[in-house]
Structure formats: C-alpha cells, structure tokens
Amino acid sequence: MKKISILFLFASLLFCAEKAAAQSPKEMIAKVNQHFAKVRDYAADIAMNFQIPGVNIEAISGKVFYKVPDKFRVRTKGIIFLPKQNPYYALAMLKDTNAYTAVPGGTEKIGSVTCTIVNVIPNKDDDLILGKFWIDDARGLVIKSQLTTKSNGTIIVENQFGKMQQYALPDKMVFTVDMAKFKVPKAVAVDLNSKSKVDKNASGKGTGTITLQFSNYAINKQLKDAVFTQD
Amino acid sequence: MPSPIISIRHLSKKYGQFTAVNDLNLDIEAGEVFGFLGPNGAGKSTTLRMLLTLIQPTAGEIFILDKNLQKHRRDIMGQIGSIIEKPDFHLYLSAINNLKIQARLCGLHPSDKELHELIEMVGLKGRERDKVKTYSHGMKQRLGLAQALVHNPQIVILDEPTTGLDPQGIIDLRVLILRLKNEMKKTVLLSSHILSEIEIIADSMTIIAGGKAVVQGKVKELLSNEDLIIIVEPENMPACAQALQNSMWHKRISLVGETNIELKLSKGEIPELNAFLSEKELKTYSVSYKRTLEDYFLKLTNHHV
Amino acid sequence: MFNLIGIELFKITTKPRSYLGFLAITLIILLIQFAFYMDGKQYLDFIFQSLQNSFQIEGNIMNGSLICFIILQMLIVQMPLLVALVTGDLVSGEASSGTIRMLLSKPYSRAQILWAKYIAGSIYTFALIAWLGLLALGLGLLIFGRGDLVVLKSDELVILRADDVLWRFIAAFFVAFLSLSVVSTFSLMLSCFTDNSITPIVASMSVIIIFTIIGTLDVPLFDMIKPMLFTTHMIIWRNLFDNPLPTDQIIKSLLVLVLHIVVFLSIAFRHFTRKDIQN
Numbered sequence: 001m002k003k004i005s006i007l008f009l010f011a012s013l014l015f016c017a018e019k020a021a022a023q024s025p026k027e028m029i030a031k032v033n034q035h036f037a038k039v040r041d042y043a044a045d046i047a048m049n050f051q052i053p054g055v056n057i058e059a060i061s062g063k064v065f066y067k068v069p070d071k072f073r074v075r076t077k078g079i080i081f082l083p084k085q086n087p088y089y090a091l092a093m094l095k096d097t098n099a100y101t102a103v104p105g106g107t108e109k110i111g112s113v114t115c116t117i118v119n120v121i122p123n124k125d126d127d128l129i130l131g132k133f134w135i136d137d138a139r140g141l142v143i144k145s146q147l148t149t150k151s152n153g154t155i156i157v158e159n160q161f162g163k164m165q166q167y168a169l170p171d172k173m174v175f176t177v178d179m180a181k182f183k184v185p186k187a188v189a190v191d192l193n194s195k196s197k198v199d200k201n202a203s204g205k206g207t208g209t210i211t212l213q214f215s216n217y218a219i220n221k222q223l224k225d226a227v228f229t230q231d
Numbered sequence: 232m233p234s235p236i237i238s239i240r241h242l243s244k245k246y247g248q249f250t251a252v253n254d255l256n257l258d259i260e261a262g263e264v265f266g267f268l269g270p271n272g273a274g275k276s277t278t279l280r281m282l283l284t285l286i287q288p289t290a291g292e293i294f295i296l297d298k299n300l301q302k303h304r305r306d307i308m309g310q311i312g313s314i315i316e317k318p319d320f321h322l323y324l325s326a327i328n329n330l331k332i333q334a335r336l337c338g339l340h341p342s343d344k345e346l347h348e349l350i351e352m353v354g355l356k357g358r359e360r361d362k363v364k365t366y367s368h369g370m371k372q373r374l375g376l377a378q379a380l381v382h383n384p385q386i387v388i389l390d391e392p393t394t395g396l397d398p399q400g401i402i403d404l405r406v407l408i409l410r411l412k413n414e415m416k417k418t419v420l421l422s423s424h425i426l427s428e429i430e431i432i433a434d435s436m437t438i439i440a441g442g443k444a445v446v447q448g449k450v451k452e453l454l455s456n457e458d459l460i461i462i463v464e465p466e467n468m469p470a471c472a473q474a475l476q477n478s479m480w481h482k483r484i485s486l487v488g489e490t491n492i493e494l495k496l497s498k499g500e501i502p503e504l505n506a507f508l509s510e511k512e513l514k515t516y517s518v519s520y521k522r523t524l525e526d527y528f529l530k531l532t533n534h535h536v
Numbered sequence: 537m538f539n540l541i542g543i544e545l546f547k548i549t550t551k552p553r554s555y556l557g558f559l560a561i562t563l564i565i566l567l568i569q570f571a572f573y574m575d576g577k578q579y580l581d582f583i584f585q586s587l588q589n590s591f592q593i594e595g596n597i598m599n600g601s602l603i604c605f606i607i608l609q610m611l612i613v614q615m616p617l618l619v620a621l622v623t624g625d626l627v628s629g630e631a632s633s634g635t636i637r638m639l640l641s642k643p644y645s646r647a648q649i650l651w652a653k654y655i656a657g658s659i660y661t662f663a664l665i666a667w668l669g670l671l672a673l674g675l676g677l678l679i680f681g682r683g684d685l686v687v688l689k690s691d692e693l694v695i696l697r698a699d700d701v702l703w704r705f706i707a708a709f710f711v712a713f714l715s716l717s718v719v720s721t722f723s724l725m726l727s728c729f730t731d732n733s734i735t736p737i738v739a740s741m742s743v744i745i746i747f748t749i750i751g752t753l754d755v756p757l758f759d760m761i762k763p764m765l766f767t768t769h770m771i772i773w774r775n776l777f778d779n780p781l782p783t784d785q786i787i788k789s790l791l792v793l794v795l796h797i798v799v800f801l802s803i804a805f806r807h808f809t810r811k812d813i814q815n
Contacts, residue, residue, distance in 0.1 A: 055587070056779055057695040078684040078697050079595030081587070153590070179590035208590060283641040285813035308643040315641075319634030324550055335543055336642040378638065 025102035025118040029094050029133075031140035035168035036091055041067040041223040042169065045216045046074060050081055052208035053179070057081070064214065065227050069095070073228040081210060083175045084152045090131060090145045091168075099123055100131070110134055110158075115143050127151055141168055153178045164217050175210040234297055236261035236386060236418050237282070242291035244277050244442075251277040253442035255291070259420060259435070261385075264412050266429030266436030266450065267422035268528065274442040275422045276316065279390055282420075283313055295386070309337045312384035314392055318375020322364035326355060326374050329363060330381045337382035346381070353377045354403065368395045376407065387411060388420045393428060405432050426528050430454050438528060446524065453524050459498055460526055463508070464491045464516040471513045478507065496520075537652065540644055544656035548622060557618035557664050564614070565671045568607050569679060572598065583688065599683030600676035601701050605777065607672040608708065612771065615712070616719040616744050617737075618664060623657040624723035624736035627808065631731040631815055646809045650728075654801065657720045665713045673705055687777045694779050708773040711786075714793050715770035719744065721797045722766075725804040731815050766796045 046064040050057045062076030070092040074082060086092075093099065105117035113136050120131035127149045134144035141161055148154045155177050162171035235258035244252040252274040259265045269275045280286040282293060284304060293300040295307045320329045327346055334341050341349075350359045353373040358366070366374065372392065379387055389408070393401045409432055411417045423429055429436050430450060438446040446453065465471035472487050475494070486493035496504065501520065508515060548554050572579065576598045584593060627650075630636040640646060685701045687694040696704065719740060726736035747767035750758050762768050772789035775782050 052587075052591075054691075055693045055695065057693075058697055058700075058779065060697065074594070076595070079593065079597060079686065079695050081591040081593055084590065084592050177590050180586050210591075280813065283637075285637060285640055287810070287812060305643045305645070308641060311641065313638075313641055315637050317634065319637065321547060321550075321635060322633065323552070328550075332543055332546070333638065333642075335539055336639065336644065338539065338643070 025104050025116075026097055028116060028118060028135050028137045028140070029097065029102060031137065032091075032135060032142055032168065033095055035140050035166065038219075039066070039068075039167050039169065040220045041065070042167075042217050042219045043221065043223060043227075044169075044214045044218065046076075047213040047215075048074075048076070048080055049211040049213075050209070052081060052210075053206040055081070055208075064212070065223055067223050067225070067228065071225070071228045081208070083155055083177055083210060085147065085149065085155055087157060087173060087175070087212075090133070090147055090157070091142070093128065093131065094120070094133075099126075105132065108134060110143050113143055139165060141165055164214075167217075167219060169214065169217055169219070171214055173212045173214070175212075177208045177210070179206060179208045233261065235259055235294075236296060237420070238294040239278075239282075240292045240294070242278065242281060242293065243289045244274075244281060244286060245289045250442050252281070252288075255439070255442065255444055257437060257444060257447070259418065261418050262412065262416055263434035264408060264419045264421060264432050266433030267420060267439065268424065268426060268429055268436055269422075269439035270424055273439045275424075275439055276390060277442075278439070279313075279315060279388055279420070279422060282388065283311065283315065284308070285315070309382065310385045311388060312379030312382065312386070313388040313390070314372075314375045314379050315388070315390045317394070318371055318378060320363040320371070320374065320378070323362060325360050325362055326350065326366075326377075327359045329374070330377060333378050334381045339382050341381065349377050349381060352380075353407070369397065369400045372396060372400065372404070376404075380411075384417070386418045386420065388422075390422045391424070392421070393423070393425075401428075408432055426454075426525055438524075446527070454522055458524075459496055459520045459522055460485065461494045461496045461501060461504060461518065461520045462491050463494070463504075463518050465508075466514040466516060468492075471508070471515075474508075474511045474513055480504065480507065537648060540648060540652035541655050541659075544626075544652045545659060548656055548660055551622075553625070554622050554660065556621060558667055560614065560618055561611070561664065561668050562671060564611065565607055565668070565675070568610065569603060569676060572603050572606075573679065576603075596681055596683035597686055598680060599685075599698075600673065600678070600680040601683060601685040601698070601705070603676045603680055604672040604705065605685060605687065607668075607676070608712070608773070611668065613748075615664070615668075615716060617741050619661050619716050619719050620723040620737045620740040622660055623720040624727050624740055625733040626653045626657055626724055627727040628730045628736055629727075629733045631813075632733060634815065636815075637813060640813055647805060650805055650808050654721070654724055654804075657724055658717060661716045661720050662713055665709055665716065668712075669705070669709045685777065689778075694777065696777060696779060704776045708776045711773040711776065711790065714790065714797075715766075715773065718766045718770065718793050718796045718800070721800040721804070725800045725807075728804045728808040728811070763792075766793060769793050 043063060043065050045061065047059060047061045049059045057079070060076050060078050060080060062074055062080075065071070065073045065075070066088065070086050070088050072086050072088055074080060100120045100122050103119045103121065105119045107114055107116050109115070115134035116137050118133045118135055120133065122128050129148045129150060131148075132146040133142050135141070136143050139161070141159070143159055145157045146154060147157075155175060158174040158176075159170035160172040161168075164171065237257070237259040239255055239257040242252055242255040242257075243250065255274070255278060267275055267279070277286060281288050282295075282300075284300065296310060298307055300307055320326075321332070324332075327343075327350070330346050330349065331341075334346075347356075347359065350356055353376050355370060355373050355377070358370065363371065363374065372395070376389075376392070379389070392404055396404060408419055408421065411419055421429065421433060433450050435448065436446075436450050436453065437444045463471065468490065472492055475481060475484060475492060480494060483494045483496055484492065485495050494504070498520070501518070505518060508518075580597055581588070584597075587593060627636070630639060639649060644652075682698050684698050685696045685704075687696065722743070723736050723740040726739050730736060744767055747765045751762055751765055751768045769789035769792045772786055772793075775786055775789075
C-alpha cells in the first residue's frame with residue numbers, strides 16, 4: 001500500500017510538472033510581455049564592441065535610451081555600427097498576439113539555460129518573414145532571437161540577464177548580422193607598398209557582431225521624445 | 232723693410248695633364264696698385280681664384296697679411312674684397328639689400344647711412360632701392376665695386392673691371408681705384424689683358440703667360456722711355472736700310488722688314504735719328520715708337536689668340 | 537652661424553618662387569575642402585554602401601580628421617616637388633647667377649655655408665608642412681568638425697577614436713617633415729654638383745617617381761631593392777593611423793630616412809668643400 005501511495009504521488013508530481021512544462025507558446029510570450037511591460041522607458045550606460053569583417057573599430061562607450069513602444073537611441077561621441085533593425089522590434093512585435101502564429105519548436109540549451117523555442121510566423125504579409133525565439137520560460141525571458149526580414153536579412157540577438165531581469169532588461173546583448181565582406185573600393189584606397197595579399201579563399205559573405213553591455217539602468221524616468229531626435 | 236701684403240710661393244694648379252698655373256712666385260706690397268697682366272688663358276683668373284680660396288692649389292703657398300691662407304682663412308678673407316670675372320648679385324634684390332648681405336657675410340652690420348655713402352661713392356645715388364635686374368652693365372660694375380668695399384677690406388682684387396664699360400666709365404673707375412690707393416690706403420690687385428690700362432694706374436705689375444710669371448717689376452722701370460723700339464717706314468726701303476747699316480746706328484737695328492726698319496733706341500735719340508735721315512735725304516712715311524715690353528706683350532697675346 | 541642662417545632664410549623668403557609651394561598647397565587644400573563640403577556625402581556613401589546594407593552607421597564620419605587624411609594622401613606626390621623647387625636651387629642657383637663666388641670668398645667656411653643652406657632649407661620645409669597642417673587639419677576641423685577618423689586601407693577600414701587621432705596627426709606631420717627632409721637633402725646634394733637650377737629639381741623628381749614606381753611594382757626582382765629606397769619609407773606616416781600601431785616598422789623606416797639624410801649630406805659636404813669654383 002505504501003509503495004502504491006509513493007508511486008501515485010510520484011506520478012502526480014510528474015503529471016503536474018509536465019503540465020507546467022507544457023505551457024503554450026502564446027502563454028510563454030505573454031509572460032515575456034508581462035516582464036517587459038513594466039518598462040515605459042529607460043536610460044543606461046552602454047559599452048559597445050564590434051567584430052565586423054573588413055572593419056577595424058575600437059570599443060566605445062556611450063548612453064542608450066529607450067521609450068515605448070520602440071523608440072531606441074544610442075548616443076556616443078564617435079562612429080558606431082548598429083543593426084539596421086531596432087533591437088526592440090522583436091519585443092514590440094510580440095505584444096500584438098493576434099498578428100502572428102506562435103508554433104513550438106522544441107527545446108535547446110543555451111549555456112546552462114534550457115530554452116523553449118517558439119517560432120513566430122506573421123499572419124499577414126509583412127517585412128518579417130520568420131521569427132524564432134529561445135525563451136527561458138522559468139524566468140519569462142527571451143535568451144535568443146532570430147529574425148529573418150525581407151529588408152535586412154537575418155539578425156540574431158543573444159541576451160544575458162543579471163539583476164535587471166525582472167524588467168527583462170539584459171546586461172548584455174549580442175547582435176549577429178549577415179553581411180557581405182566589406183572591401184574599400186580601389187578608387188579611394190591609396191595604399192602604396194602594401195604587403196597585404198588578397199585572400200582568394202575568403203568567401204564573399206560573413207557575419208558581423210555588435211556587443212552591447214548595459215549598466216546603470218535608470219528606468220521609467222519619463223524620458224522626453226527630444227532625446228531620440230535631437231543631435 | 233715691411234713684408235709684402237700678399238706673397239705667393241711656388242703656386243701651381245694642374246687639371247689632369249694641363250697646368251694652368253706653374254710654380255708662380257709673386258710679391259705684392261701694401262698700399263700699391265698691382266697690375267696682373269696676361270693674355271686669355273694665361274692663368275690670371277686661376278691665380279686670383281686661388282687667392283680667394285675658390286680653387287684649391289695643387290702645390291705652393293699663399294701668405295696674406297703675414298698669415299698662411301690655408302691655415303688662417305677665416306682671419307684673412309674678411310680683409311679681401313673682390314670682383315671676379317664679373318660682379319654678380321641677387322637680381323631679385325635691391326642694391327642696398329645686396330650690400331647688406333655682403334656686409335653680414337663678413338659679420339658687419341653697416342648703418343643705412345654708411346651704405347648710402349658707399350652707394351654715392353660709386354655713383355649710384357638714387358638707384359639703391361631699385362632691383363639689380365633693372366641695372367645697366369655699367370651700373371652693375373659700380374655696384375660690384377661697392378660690394379667689394381662694403382666691409383672695408385685692406386685688399387681689393389679686381390678681375391678685368393673695365394670690361395664692358397664705356398670710355399667715361401673706364402675713366403671713373405680709374406679715378407676710383409686711385410682714390411682707393413691714395414685716400415683709403417688700400418692695396419689693389421688689378422688683372423687685365425690691356426697693357427695701357429695697367430700702365431696708367433699700376434705701381435707694380437707682372438705678366439703671366441702659360442701659368443708662369445715672365446715679367447715682374449715696377450711699371451715705371453718696365454715701361455720706361457729708355458727702352459723703345461723705333462719703327463721707320465721709309466719711302467725707299469733698300470736705300471734707307473743700307474744707309475742705316477753703314478752708319479753708327481747699325482748696332483741698334485733689330486729688324487729689317489719689307490716695309491719698315493726697327494731700331495732699339497731711347498726716346499731722346501729719336502731727334503738724332505730724324506736728323507740723320509734728313510741729312511741723307513731719306514724720306515719716310517712715318518717714324519713711330521713702341522716699348523719693348525708692349526711689343527713683347529703683343530706677341531704674347533697674338534700667340535695665345 | 538645664426539647670422540648665416542638668417543642670410544639664407546632672407547634669400548629664400550625674398551625669392552618669389554619660394555611662395556609657389558605655399559600657394560599650391562593653399563589652392564589644393566581649399567579645393568578639396570570645398571569639394572567635400574559640397575559632395576562629401578556622396579563620396580562617403582560610395583565607400584560605405586556595402587556596409588550600409590547590413591548596418592546603420594552613426595556618427596560624424598565626414599569630419600576634419602578624415603578630410604585632412606585624404607588631403608595628405610593626395611599631396612604625397614606634389615609635396616616633394618614643392619620642396620625640391622626651393623632646396624634644389626640653394627647651391628646651383630647661386631652657381632648659375634655667379635653669387636657663389638662672393639659667398640665662398642667670405643670668412644665663413646664652405647662647411648658652415650652648406651650647413652646654413654641645409655638648415656634654411658629645412659626650415660622652409662618645416663614651414664611648408666606647418667602650413668599644410670594648419671590648413672588641412674586646423675581649417676578642416678573648423679569647417680567639418682571633430683570626430684573619429686576613418687582610414688581607408690586597401691584591405692580594411694580602420695576607425696580611430698577622436699581622442700586617439702590628434703597625436704597621430706602630429707606624429708604624421710613630423711614623419712612627413714622627415715620624409716621631405718630626405719627630399720630636400722637629396723636635392724641639395726644634387727644642387728652641389730650642377731651649375732643650373734633646373735637639373736637638381738628635375739633629377740630629384742625623376743628619382744622619386746622612378747623609385748615610387750619600383751616600389752609599387754610586384755616584381756620579385758625589385759623586392760630586394762624596395763627596402764633600400766627612401767620612397768618606400770617616405771609613406772610610413774600612413775602607418776601611424778594603423779591599429780595596432782606597427783611601432784617596429786615605423787622606427788625602422790625613420791632610421792632608414794635618417795640614414796639617407798646622413799648619406800646625402802655627407803656626399804654634399806664632401807663635394808662642396810672640395811670643388812673648384814670655375815664659374
């Protein structure tokens with residue numbers, strides 16, 4: 001009798017756990033939205049690093065500003081490369097649950113985090129072709145996203161969260177962008193006696209990476225719109 | 232007896248096989264005008280350039296102001312002013328600026344007043360601010376002289392300074408040179424290929440030919456009236472020649488040519504000769520004279536031409 | 537000695553030809569700055585078009601530093617000529633005008649005179665570079681503002697932060713001065729061997745052009761010679777805008793340039809102090 005009780009309890013626990021694990025994609029996304037809805041605006045310090053083939057550019061620090069629904073601005077003293085897409089485009093898109101169909105895509109471990117993959121297919125003909133989200137459903141956070149758009153190709157965003165995870169604000173964002181290998185047009189490059197040899201085996205395509213590290217978040221300070229428009 | 236202001240000892244200059252100056256020895260006394268004569272290519276210019284350290288001698292020594300030129304160049308060169316070949320200037324500068332540069336090169340900073348006085352002395356008053364490229368040849372010669380004098384040197388070296396000057400210009404230059412000697416007590420080394428020019432103003436002279444000094448001495452002694460060549464151009468050449476050969480003049484005959492007869496006499500003997508020819512009823516087209524040195528120099532010049 | 541240098545500088549500054557270099561630099565720089573002011577954006581769009589397909593590039597790319605860098609690149613051929621125009625005339629000009637006779641019959645030794653000419657020529661060269669820097673960088677920053685420098689190398693784009701750029705430009709101007717000093721010394725050396733002004737100027741430019749061509753040809757035969765040519769090292773100023781800084785390469789090139797100056801000066805001195813002045 002005792003053995004049967006233990007078995008029953010174990011099976012019940014398993015059933016509950018399975019029930020809990022088997023949230024629908026929309027439920028998972030709702031949880032993500034719930035987190036991020038706490039943020040109306042924020043300002044933060046930012047350190048940017050770049051790994052772009054054909055471009056030798058040093059890290060730079062600056063400030064980043066965000067305001068709902070998708071105002072985003074990075075202010076630095078120097079030249080920076082940003083993904084063509086607004087980093088919050090994906091999250092903004094996820095808010096309108098009627099605009100897309102979410103399909104589960106299995107699970108995948110990213111680092112030590114087991115993520116549920118949610119594929120998002122727009123319901124209407126839009127710039128976005130396909131979105132793929134790796135969601136840590138325990139915390140309700142998007143760990144990784146992959147968006148394929150008509151205008152800007154594929155962009156992958158990986159997030160690392162720290163103490164601001166309750167607001168779904170990452171400590172680190174890494175953007176990976178498909179790009180054709182950059183070459184300075186011969187007409188403008190004057191490089192006499194250059195010893196560099198053209199690598200004939202190098203493919204014409206590659207990926208560029210932009211890493212943003214956030215710190216000193218100031219949330220919901222009622223940022224003015226001018227912050228995003230003025231030079 | 233004071234030592235010469237310039238003393239040249241065994242000076243030579245060779246260019247490969249060609250010898251431009253050959254074992255030249257020369258003394259120039261202080262305060263005199265020294266004539267440096269020779270045909271073109273004799274070595275005058277080369278010698279003067281060696282005096283000015285523009286050319287390195289192959290052998291020999293030069294002493295100026297009792298100092299060896301090679302060893303005491305810096306001390307000596309400030310005491311020499313010169314015009315070599317022709318006076319040259321920075322044509323894009325005015326006369327006064329050219330003079331200022333020359334003075335500064337000798338470590339001097341003459342005042343504008345001093346420069347104006349010098350300009351006036353050489354007869355260029357009123358043109359000192361004009362660019363030298365606007366000057367005539369004669370004006371450049373004058374400015375060249377000013378340039379040679381701007382630092383008040385003890386020795387002035389002038390290489391054919393009358394070249395290209397008109398007769399008045401030549402006279403003015405002579406007056407100036409004599410003034411340099413008599414009033415300013417300078418030593419002037421004057422080179423030329425015209426004997427008469429030297430005769431007029433030089434105290435001493437040397438004739439240089441083939442790089443060697445062939446004649447040296449005081450002008451008065453070398454160009455005296457005691458040593459003349461009398462040229463008789465008779466109407467009847469054979470008769471005149473016979474008459475002279477049968478007379479006391481026969482030992483003085485130096486040449487019997489086709490149309491004239493030359494005799495070596497002094498100037499005082501010419502009237503006596505005229506009387507003899509008149510006595511013998513020997514008519515002449517002309518009786519003239521030249522100095523033996525002139526004759527020698529002419530031959531030298533023609534040979535080199 | 538200062539007296540002599542002052543005289544030489546006076547001669548240089550009163551010659552009209554000395555101002556040709558300044559005039560040419562002024563015209564070229566103003567022209568380039570005007571062109572970029574009017575059409576610079578199109579030029580940069582052309583360069584960055586492939587990057588702009590994948591990224592959004594923000595920041596003041598067309599700034600004074602970039603324009604200055606482009607100007608320096610363009611003037612690389614002209615500057616040696618502008619320098620040789622004056623320094624190639626320092627001795628031969630006096631020989632052809634005859635003033636060398638007066639100069640060398642003065643108390644100053646020939647070595648002192650040549651030193652003075654060399655120093656005066658170097659001061660002129662420095663003035664030319666300073667003027668170039670003032671117009672290209674100073675005026676450029678005024679017109680186009682400050683910003684990061686985009687260096688267009690043939691194999692990559694290097695972006696240097698604004699705070700990291702000024703010292704590089706100062707160093708580049710110094711290196712450019714050293715490079716042009718090689719040209720001025722070379723032309724001065726040639727000037728000691730001739731009696732006319734044109735030969736040293738033309739010869740200097742011819743040598744620079746020939747050496748530059750040899751330097752750009754990818755022929756194995758020339759690979760041995762290239763490191764010895766001063767033109768190979770004259771463009772080392774460009775390496776100051778590399779990241780990371782190729783310090784060893786820069787030092788090596790500077791030493792080669794200094795060595796060339798020493799060799800050319802030695803030849804010039806040896807000949808000038810011994811030659812007979814026949815003209």
